[in-house]
Structure formats: structure tokens, C-alpha cells
Amino acid sequence: MEIKGTFLMSLQSTSEYRSILALGFLKSEHLRSPSALSEFDDILDRSNSKSLSDSLEDIDIMYRDYTSSSALESNELTPQKKHETLLEIDNLILKTPSDSTLITDLSLTIKAKDNLLITGPSGSGKTSLLRVMVGLWRTGTGKIIYYVKGGEDAEKSISSDVNTPRDISEDRGKSISRKSGIFFLPQKPYMVLGTLRQQLLYPTWGDDLVPTLDSDKQKNVLPFLSNSDDMNSELMKPKTDELIKIFEDVRLGYILPRFGLDSTHEWSSVLSLGEQQRLAFARLLLLKPQLALLDESTSALDEPNEVYLYKKIAAAGITYISVGHRSTLSNFHDRILCISTTDSNNEQPNWHIEPTRRESSLKV
Numbered sequence: 359m360e361i362k363g364t365f366l367m368s369l370q371s372t373s374e375y376r377s378i379l380a381l382g383f384l385k386s387e388h389l390r391s392p393s394a395l396s397e398f399d400d401i402l403d404r405s406n407s408k409s410l411s412d413s414l415e416d417i418d419i420m421y422r423d424y425t426s427s428s429a430l431e432s433n434e435l436t437p438q439k440k441h442e443t444l445l446e447i448d449n450l451i452l453k454t455p456s457d458s459t460l461i462t463d464l465s466l467t468i469k470a471k472d473n474l475l476i477t478g479p480s481g482s483g484k485t486s487l488l489r490v491m492v493g494l495w496r497t498g499t500g501k502i503i504y505y506v507k508g509g510e511d512a513e514k515s516i517s518s519d520v521n522t523p524r525d526i527s528e529d530r531g532k533s534i535s536r537k538s539g540i541f542f543l544p545q546k547p548y549m550v551l552g553t554l555r556q557q558l559l560y561p562t563w564g565d566d567l568v569p570t571l572d573s574d575k576q577k578n579v580l581p582f583l584s585n586s587d588d589m590n591s592e593l594m595k596p597k598t599d600e601l602i603k604i605f606e607d608v609r610l611g612y613i614l615p616r617f618g619l620d621s622t623h624e625w626s627s628v629l630s631l632g633e634q635q636r637l638a639f640a641r642l643l644l645l646k647p648q649l650a651l652l653d654e655s656t657s658a659l660d661e662p663n664e665v666y667l668y669k670k671i672a673a674a675g676i677t678y679i680s681v682g683h684r685s686t687l688s689n690f691h692d693r694i695l696c697i698s699t700t701d702s703n704n705e706q707p708n709w710h711i712e713p714t715r716r717e718s719s720l721k722v
């Protein structure tokens with residue numbers, strides 16, 4: 359995964375900026391800070407001059423209600439059933455904002471519990487594909503359709519928010535993403551200013567939190583949220599004993615006696631990257647989204663911890679798509695999407711899908 363610059367500087371186009379706004383990700387507190395404002399001005403100025411990338415933005419992302427999935431293989435319409443279609447990618451041609459083609463004519467369907475690993479050489483476009491899937495990039499052509507609960511409402515909200523950024527309120531942004539049932543975990547998890555309790559509750563129950571945008575280490579993070587609007591209610595908010603259990607579940611129980619749940623620290627400095635990655639999995643296990651997009655999210659973990667966490671999310675019924683280089687990752691996935699670098703002399707698609715061969719002892 360390529361990570362360069364600050365979070366703000368990593369926004370590549372007006373659509374990224376709008377997507378972030380649409381998700382209510384940037385809080386008004388940040389927009390009031392002079393340095394943040396000037397960074398935003400810079401971004402907008404640069405974005406306005408990016409007529410090339412904007413003119414290339416032709417990838418459609420749609421959210422449909424899961425009951426409309428044509429690929430349902432049973433007559434029962436209960437969500438989360440195995441074989442329920444969660445995602446369809448149709449004839450996707452993925453380009454960078456500077457118009458280089460990364461992936462040619464990709465079509466694939468992801469069904470519940472059909473976990474996909476994306477591999478390929480460095481620079482082939484794995485992270486870019488996830489960027490497109492979460493709406494950060496739209497450069498290229500084709501369609502991405504998510505089948506989620508309340509999909510049609512989510513679709514309407516997204517298109518209107520993207521088209522009318524002035525009208526975007528944080529609440530609307532949050533409710534859109536809550537409906538999406540999709541959660542994106544980057545390699546470097548997003549640490550908010552606050553307590554460990556608040557780290558865990560972010561982003562779903564973290565309405566009072568301030569993202570730490572001032573650190574060079576915080577970037578490229580788009581927390582799409584989970585199950586339903588109800589998730590945000592105080593009633594659903596996890597209680598202290600549940601939070602403690604989740605820390606134990608991701609093998610982070612040992613940090614609680616050290617810090618407690620309610621003291622504030624600069625967590626991106628205090629916790630190792632592996633600990634931050636486990637904390638991000640704790641958020642995932644609290645939210646239990648339908649689909650998780652994992653971009654080298656276990657890269658700083660040793661193999662036993664990686665196996666353990668994948669087993670946990672599989673047991674929680676979360677379907678996932680991972681990007682990663684480690685060969686052991688194939689043990690936790692059903693299929694591999696292999697992307698190769700594009701060759702202008704070859705008209706064949708630069709990708710293929712193959713089943714994984716798993717070591718039975720490591721299967722999740």
C-alpha cells in the first residue's frame with residue numbers, strides 16, 4: 359500500500375474531498391483551525407485545477423437493497439445468508455487521477471462468506487481498487503453495486519450529498535455510512551484524540567470525538583460504518599464490560615491496567631502499530647459490518663496474531679476483502695484476485711481469479 363503525506367494531502371480529487379465530507383468525517387472543530395483551513399484551501403485550489411481527474415470520474419457506486427439482489431440463490435430474503443450477494447463489480451476500468459490504467463475490465467461478484475484476497479506486485483493497483491470501492495476515487499469507468507440493508511435510501515443520500523456539498527451535515531453523513539454496512543480498515547488505523555473507550559467507540563458512537571488530523575501518521579482513512587441506524591442509539595452503545603471483553607478478544611487486555619479506559623493519550627505514539635491494528639479489529643468486532651475491506655490491516659502483526667484475528671472476524675460472520683502481500687493470507691480467503699501490472703501491448707485483462715489452496719490447520 360502506498361501511503362504518502364498527511365491525511366489531508368492524501369486527498370486526491372474533489373470527489374475524495376466530497377466523499378470525506380459526505381461521511382461527516384471532518385469535524386467543524388478542524389475546519390475552524392487556521393492551519394486546517396489553509397490546508398483545505400490548498401486542497402480545494404489543487405482540486406479545482408484537476409480538471410483532468412474530474413473529467414475521468416465516471417465510476418458509478420450504487421447501493422441497492424439486498425432484497426433486490428438478482429443473485430440471491432434462495433427464496434428466503436433473510437440478510438447475512440451464505441450466498442447472498444454483497445457486492446458486484448461490473449466492467450470496471452480503474453485509472454489513476456493522472457489517467458494511467460491500473461485495472462482493465464474487472465467484473466466480479468462477492469457473496470456473503472466469500473472472502474477475497476487481492477494480490478499483485480507493488481504498484482499494480484490493489485490499494486487503488488479499495489479506494490474506488492470506498493468511493494475515494496472515481497477515475498475510470500464501470501459500476502460498483504453494494505447490496506445493503508436500506509440500500510435505496512443510502513443511494514439517494516449519497517448522490518445528493520455528493521452533488522450539494524454545502525448541504526451536508528455531519529448527521530446525514532453518518533447515517534449514510536451507517537446504512538452502508540461496509541467498514542474500511544487501513545494499514546495505519548485511525549486514532550482519535552481521546553480515551554481508549556473513545557477509540558473503541560469511534561466511529562459509530564464517537565460523535566463527540568475529534569480526529570487527529572495534525573499528525574503525519576494519520577492518513578488515508580475512511581471509516582465506513584456498519585449495520586443500521588439503530589447502532590447509534592445510546593441503548594446499543596457498548597457498555598464498559600463489553601469494551602473490556604473486546605480488548606481481551608483482540609489480545610489487548612494487557613494495556614487496560616496500564617492506561618485504563620478513560621485516560622487520554624496520543625495513542626498513535628503510545629501504541630505500537632501492531633497494537634493499533636488490533637484495536638482497529640476490536641472496532642470491527644464491535645460493529646460487525648456485513649463487509650470489511652482490509653488494506654494490509656495485519657501487516658504489523660506476527661502470524662499467530664494474524665490467524666487469530668481472521669478467525670475472530672470470520673466467526674463474527676463478517677465477510678472480508680483483503681489486500682496483502684503475505685502468502686499466509688491465502689489461508690483465510692476463498693478466492694484470490696491476482697492483478698498484474700498493465701501492458702499496453704496486451705489487450706487481455708490484467709487480472710484473474712483463482713481459488714485458494716489452504717493449509718487445513720490454518721483454515722478460518
Ligand SMILES: Nc1ncnc2c1ncn2[C@@H]1O[C@H](COP(=O)(O)OP(=O)(O)OP(=O)(O)O)[C@@H](O)[C@H]1O
Nearest residue numbers: 359360370454455456479480481482483484485486
Ligand atoms: N494520486 C495519484 N495520481 C497518480 N498516480 C497515483 C496516485 N496514487 C497512486 N498512484 C499510482 O497508482 C499505482 C497503484 O498504486 P497502489 O497504491 O494502488 O498500488 P498497490 O498495488 O497497492 O501497491 P503496494 O503493494 O506497493 O501497496 C502506483 O503506480 C501509484 O504510483
